[in-house]
Amino acid sequence: MKLEMGNIFVKDVVLGEENAFEEGILTVNVQGLRDHLLEDHRIGKVNVDLAKPGESVRIIPVKDVIEPRVKVVGEAKEFPGVTSTMATAGKGRSHVFKNAAVVTTGSIVGFQEGVLDMSGPGAAYSPFSKTLNIIVELEPKKGITQHEHEEAARLAGLKAAAYIGECARNLEPDEIETFEMNSNAVEIVKYPDLPKVVYLEMLITQGLLHDTYIYGLDAKQTLPTLLHPNEVLDGAVVSGNCVAACDKITTYQHLNNSVVKELYKRHGKDLVFLGVVLTNENITLQGKLRSCNMATNIAKHLGADGVIVSEEGYGNPDSDLMLNCKLLEEEGVKTVLITDECAGRDGMSQSLTDASPYAKAIISTGNVSHLVTLPPMEKVIGNEKAIEHLAGGYSGSLLPDGSLECELNAILGCTSEIGYHNVTVKEY
Amino acid sequence: MAEKKVVYYINQFFGNIGGEEKAHIPPEETLGAKGPAMGLEGYLQGEGTVVATIICGDNYYNEHEKDAKKTILEMVKKHEPDLFVAGPAFNAGRYGMACGGVGKMINEELQIPVLSGMYEENPGLEGAKASIHIVRTGNSAATMRKALPKMGEIAKKLLRGEALEEPKKEGIFPQGRRVTVFSDKNGAERAVEMLMKRFREEPFETELNVPVFDRVKAAAAIEDLSKATIALVCTGGILPKGNPDRIESASATKFGKYSIEGLDDFVEDAYETVHGGYDPIYANGDPDRILPLDVLRDFEKEGYIGKVHEYFYTTVGTGTSVMNSQRFGVEIGKQLKEDGVDGVILTST
Amino acid sequence: MEIHTNNPLVRNTKCKVIYYKRNCIEFYKIIRDQVHLGAKLLSDPMPASRRMMESPFRSAVLLKPKNINEGVDLPSLETIEKALRYYERMRVMKTPVDKVLMEDFQYVDEQLLQSTLKELGVL
Numbered sequence: 035m036k037l038e039m040g041n042i043f044v045k046d047v048v049l050g051e052e053n054a055f056e057e058g059i060l061t062v063n064v065q066g067l068r069d070h071l072l073e074d075h076r077i078g079k080v081n082v083d084l085a086k087p088g089e090s091v092r093i094i095p096v097k098d099v100i101e102p103r104v105k106v107v108g109e110a111k112e113f114p115g116v117t118s119t120m121a122t123a124g125k126g127r128s129h130v131f132k133n134a135a136v137v138t139t140g141s142i143v144g145f146q147e148g149v150l151d152m153s154g155p156g157a158a159y160s161p162f163s164k165t166l167n168i169i170v171e172l173e174p175k176k177g178i179t180q181h182e183h184e185e186a187a188r189l190a191g192l193k194a195a196a197y198i199g200e201c202a203r204n205l206e207p208d209e210i211e212t213f214e215m216n217s218n219a220v221e222i223v224k225y226p227d228l229p230k231v232v233y234l235e236m237l238i239t240q241g242l243l244h245d246t247y248i249y250g251l252d253a254k255q256t257l258p259t260l261l262h263p264n265e266v267l268d269g270a271v272v273s274g275n276c277v278a279a280c281d282k283i284t285t286y287q288h289l290n291n292s293v294v295k296e297l298y299k300r301h302g303k304d305l306v307f308l309g310v311v312l313t314n315e316n317i318t319l320q321g322k323l324r325s326c327n328m329a330t331n332i333a334k335h336l337g338a339d340g341v342i343v344s345e346e347g348y349g350n351p352d353s354d355l356m357l358n359c360k361l362l363e364e365e366g367v368k369t370v371l372i373t374d375e376c377a378g379r380d381g382m383s384q385s386l387t388d389a390s391p392y393a394k395a396i397i398s399t400g401n402v403s404h405l406v407t408l409p410p411m412e413k414v415i416g417n418e419k420a421i422e423h424l425a426g427g428y429s430g431s432l433l434p435d436g437s438l439e440c441e442l443n444a445i446l447g448c449t450s451e452i453g454y455h456n457v458t459v460k461e462y
Numbered sequence: 463m464a465e466k467k468v469v470y471y472i473n474q475f476f477g478n479i480g481g482e483e484k485a486h487i488p489p490e491e492t493l494g495a496k497g498p499a500m501g502l503e504g505y506l507q508g509e510g511t512v513v514a515t516i517i518c519g520d521n522y523y524n525e526h527e528k529d530a531k532k533t534i535l536e537m538v539k540k541h542e543p544d545l546f547v548a549g550p551a552f553n554a555g556r557y558g559m560a561c562g563g564v565g566k567m568i569n570e571e572l573q574i575p576v577l578s579g580m581y582e583e584n585p586g587l588e589g590a591k592a593s594i595h596i597v598r599t600g601n602s603a604a605t606m607r608k609a610l611p612k613m614g615e616i617a618k619k620l621l622r623g624e625a626l627e628e629p630k631k632e633g634i635f636p637q638g639r640r641v642t643v644f645s646d647k648n649g650a651e652r653a654v655e656m657l658m659k660r661f662r663e664e665p666f667e668t669e670l671n672v673p674v675f676d677r678v679k680a681a682a683a684i685e686d687l688s689k690a691t692i693a694l695v696c697t698g699g700i701l702p703k704g705n706p707d708r709i710e711s712a713s714a715t716k717f718g719k720y721s722i723e724g725l726d727d728f729v730e731d732a733y734e735t736v737h738g739g740y741d742p743i744y745a746n747g748d749p750d751r752i753l754p755l756d757v758l759r760d761f762e763k764e765g766y767i768g769k770v771h772e773y774f775y776t777t778v779g780t781g782t783s784v785m786n787s788q789r790f791g792v793e794i795g796k797q798l799k800e801d802g803v804d805g806v807i808l809t810s811t
Numbered sequence: 812m813e814i815h816t817n818n819p820l821v822r823n824t825k826c827k828v829i830y831y832k833r834n835c836i837e838f839y840k841i842i843r844d845q846v847h848l849g850a851k852l853l854s855d856p857m858p859a860s861r862r863m864m865e866s867p868f869r870s871a872v873l874l875k876p877k878n879i880n881e882g883v884d885l886p887s888l889e890t891i892e893k894a895l896r897y898y899e900r901m902r903v904m905k906t907p908v909d910k911v912l913m914e915d916f917q918y919v920d921e922q923l924l925q926s927t928l929k930e931l932g933v934l
Binding site: 297339344370373377389390398 | 592626628629636637638639640641642643644645646647648649650651652653654656657658660661666668669670671672673674675
């Protein structure tokens with residue numbers, strides 16, 4: 035399978051009356067975008083704004099982040115099975131507006147989180163403080179259910195990214211990134227001496243606000259599945275996770291999955307990348323056993339020498355993480371787990387809710403309970419009231435001087451368990 | 463600038479008062495540095511002075527913990543020290559428990575940094591390492607020459623208020639505090655790099671140590687209790703009065719095996735507890751409260767159980783090292799199995 | 812199959828619902844006691860995110876034993892003990908729950924339960 039990403043580097047974004055891209059400046063047709071999104075009768079109001087790196091701007095609560103792209107050659111359009119007809123993703127050519135992101139906001143429930151500061155100490159904690167963000171504030175029509183609201187908001191973000199991405203169709207990319215990998219049978223013969231690696235990606239799949247979609251199908255209803263890495267990079271996976279801001283895999287991060295990219299980089303040099311096994315995180319105990327057994331069996335059947343296992347979320351999914359590790363290690367497959375931890379404000383509590391003597395190689399992406407104080411920002415986009423309910427402060431997180439006290443848990447993308455960001459933990 | 467003050471804690475042995483026979487002495491205070499405190503003071507190179515040394519018998523501390531702590535706190539408080547140092551205890555269990563216990567208390571009550579030194583298997587390490595800084599030492603006092611300079615370096619940093627570097631670099635045990643920092647590589651890069659190290663069989667360091675819980679498989683249930691031989695085992699320190707085998711009241715290095723053939727009941731005249739970790743009044747008043755021999759004999763007479771095993775096993779379960787605990791368990795288990803015992807009432811205290 | 816919950820929003824016509832007006836720790840202990848009496852846990856009562864851990868509402872689906880001597884299901888016991896131990900530890904660091912958010916927490920817990928029941932085939 036061969037996928038070409040035509041990357042177009044965006045230097046600045048402005049709001050205007052037409053979609054255009056000239057000399058690095060992306061113009062977004064605000065009215066056009068609004069009208070396009072309001073076609074969904076569940077949406078009552080759409081507001082478009084901008085937030086750029088270095089500005090004194092805070093966005094809260096973030097629902098999802100999506101990269102603006104367009105498919106120029108290939109059967110599958112953006113987000114097949116979701117916003118376009120089902121077809122295999124990962125082939126042909128896409129044009130991508132790099133450094134730009136669509137950020138949707140809107141409170142589906144009061145405790146939803148996702149703070150994004152574009153400057154100040156909070157900026158370092160989120161990878162999205164570095165992107166030029168086109169904020170799409172969505173308000174639902176009165177009377178729709180939370181389920182309808184979530185779906186409408188999810189689709190709106192994807193549609194907005196496609197709408198803006200369309201502008202890149204006839205542009206000449208600044209660079210072409212090629213992702214090409216044949217079948218495992220061919221690749222293994224090509225590199226017989228290199229160790230074989232599978233990426234086991236755990237996805238949150240437990241219900242409202244805790245969902246993920248594979249080719250549009252609610253992943254709660256799927257069995258572990260093997261995908262070609264190109265499919266993941268090309269829109270096969272979409273996020274419906276609205277709860278844990280710090281470690282939710284936003285759609286943007288699915289499209290730019292850091293583990294996939296790193297394994298791809300090393301493919302043919304240090305290792306043979308056998309593909310991505312997507313697995314779900316069930317609530318039922320039988321479901322956990324089923325998914326963990328099946329997912330690890332796929333990896334073993336492929337002949338993996340090593341597996342990188344990433345998690346999404348915290349709490350009961352830690353059991354799945356440990357079980358996946360055990361089922362692989364006890365058959366001699368080397369694992370490295372990527373997870374964040376909840377070690378308490380003082381960092382002294384046990385980090386994970388489960389343990390296994392097999393879990394000897396772990397990458398930690400940060401302590402979600404670490405408390406930070408963020409200074410007041412000149413502008414807040416989204417729902418200012420949501421600030422009061424962030425996990426962190428004792429009687430609301432707003433301090434008298436307007437600063438915000440909250441745990442890293444509330445900061446978008448901070449402790450990404452697909453290793454997207456560079457926050458980690460040292461033990462003292 | 464006022465000179466920094468250090469108060470030091472040592473046991474009867476390092477205080478040159480005596481050995482085991484003096485392990486019962488209550489806390490006493492001398493002004494200035496005594497024993498290892500003198501050595502440490504030298505390594506402070508003028509950055510601090512040991513204003514007082516407190517000497518306490520290891521057995522006294524372990525058997526009168528509450529009183530010992532109270533007395534020691536009063537002794538230390540009045541000096542208003544900037545740093546408290548205890549030990550090093552190397553692998554001495556009771557000394558380690560004392561250094562750890564006293565150190566933790568001083569840290570909590572006086573909110574000052576506390577430093578000690580222990581060997582990795584010292585039972586005093588676990589309970590104290592989160593509160594105090596403990597330098598890694600060898601397992602015997604023969605390594606004092608290496609331990610003191612290390613302690614001196616850390617002591618200087620603590621007195622200066624300097625942040626300590628990573629535990630491995632400093633040669634101290636990690637306190638278990640997870641501190642969030644930034645890395646120059648993202649998590650995915652670090653993950654793949656770690657996997658490559660595993661493939662190449664190169665040493666790597668996990669970023670998160672997961673606690674390992676020792677799992678012991680439960681034995682199958684006894685099918686017919688009326689035919690079963692049941693043994694009594696405890697870590698509550700119940701043994702014949704006078705403690706003929708000299709089992710220690712803390713950090714026990716042995717267990718005892720005693721005959722109860724023909725005995726229906728543990729009476730206070732003949733049996734006692736030597737466990738230093740709980741108030742012994744009720745155990746001494748009626749040792750059956752720890753080892754329910756009287757009830758088991760009733761069951762035996764009724765035919766509810768087959769018989770009571772002729773020996774009981776005992777040790778003291780306070781400050782016992784994990785290694786010794788495992789050793790006792792395996793040895794006692796082996797003997798019980800060989801003697802045809804089917805089940806055990808194991809009382810921990 | 813039974814639904815045990817401390818969430819007043821939970822209703823179900825196909826399964827018996829047992830409601831306890833108790834806080835999370837008390838609720839977990841009740842479930843633990845049920846497991847000791849032979850019940851099997853069909854769902855994991857620990858949430859999947861730090862934020863949801865702060866919710867005081869929990870629901871669990873249990874399978875009652877046919878007779879009391881069936882013995883204890885160890886995986887169920889491990890699961891509830893883990894949830895209880897972790898929540899007790901978190902109590903030290905958790906923040907008090909906003910009354911404003913109580914309704915939202917109830918709603919999401921109830922919705923997550925619906926997903927669980929769907930997976931178990933009882934919806």
